[in-house]
Amino acid sequence: MSDNKLDDILREVRSIFSAHLEQHALRKTPERYVILEEIYKRNDHFDADTLYIHMTNQNYRVSRATVYNTLELLVSCDLVKKHQFGKNLAQYEKSYGFKQHDHLICVDCGKVLEFCDPRIQNIKNMMGDLLKFNVLHHSLNLYGQCAGACEKTRVQEEEKVEEAG
Numbered sequence: 001m002s003d004n005k006l007d008d009i010l011r012e013v014r015s016i017f018s019a020h021l022e023q024h025a026l027r028k029t030p031e032r033y034v035i036l037e038e039i040y041k042r043n044d045h046f047d048a049d050t051l052y053i054h055m056t057n058q059n060y061r062v063s064r065a066t067v068y069n070t071l072e073l074l075v076s077c078d079l080v081k082k083h084q085f086g087k088n089l090a091q092y093e094k095s096y097g098f099k100q101h102d103h104l105i106c107v108d109c110g111k112v113l114e115f116c117d118p119r120i121q122n123i124k125n126m127m128g129d130l131l132k133f134n135v136l137h138h139s140l141n142l143y144g145q146c147a148g149a150c151e152k153t154r155v156q157e158e159e160k161v162e163e164a165g
Contacts, residue, residue, distance in 0.1 A: 006040070006041070009040060009096065009097050010037060010040055012096065012097070013036060013040055013079050013096050013097075014033060014036065014037075016077060016079060016096065017032070017033070017036055017073075017074070017077060017079060020073070020076070020077035021073075026073070029066075031060075031061075031062045031066050031070070032066070032070045032073070034055070034060055034062065035051070035055070035062065035066070035067060035070040035071075035074075036070070036074060036079070038051065038054070038055055038058075038060075039051070039074070039080060039092070039094050040094050040096075042094065044093070045083070045091040045092065045093050045112045046091060046092055046093070047089045047090065047091050047092070048064075048067055048068050048071055048089075048090070048092070049064070049089075051067055051071075051092075052064050052067040055067065071092055075092075078095060078096070079094070079095060079096050080092050080093065080094060080095055081093050081094075081095040083103070083112075083139075083141075085103070085105045085110070085112060085141060086105060086107065086110075086143060091112065099116065100116070100121075100137075100138075101114045101115060101116045102114070102115055102116070102117070102120065102139075102140035102141070102142070103115075103140070103141045103142070104141075104142050104143075104144065104146075105141055105142070105143050105144075106144065106145055106146040106150055107143050107144065107145060108145055108146070108150045109146065109150045111146050111150075113146070120138070120140065124138065
């Protein structure tokens, strides 16, 4: 993403967040805005502790509680999406200005891959036309096993079991 596009998105999300804070009579603290900016500079899914550790490593003075509370505020104003992928910790991702996508989750390593398929939008449109149901949003998570390192680990573990048996 170009710096100009990122700057534009950051301006827009700051404005949306400010309006949300004002509407709910909440304080506009510098820490909340720094957390928002750090999230929008990321290009991955993350959990709250990962974000907190990243920010403390960058010498930001934010508490773990501030990170958790700010994440919930950002979820409530639709600037961040919260996911619960299986039994893993809640994971988050930025959502403003980014296209709808779905997820593939590896049950072995927890890796999350994103994908887009226009047929899903066609299904949503069809629900509106046929069933007169207005789909506002959706979530599609497919669970399985990724190829690569996970697959090699599984094969090695299966071989150990066969050798021991």
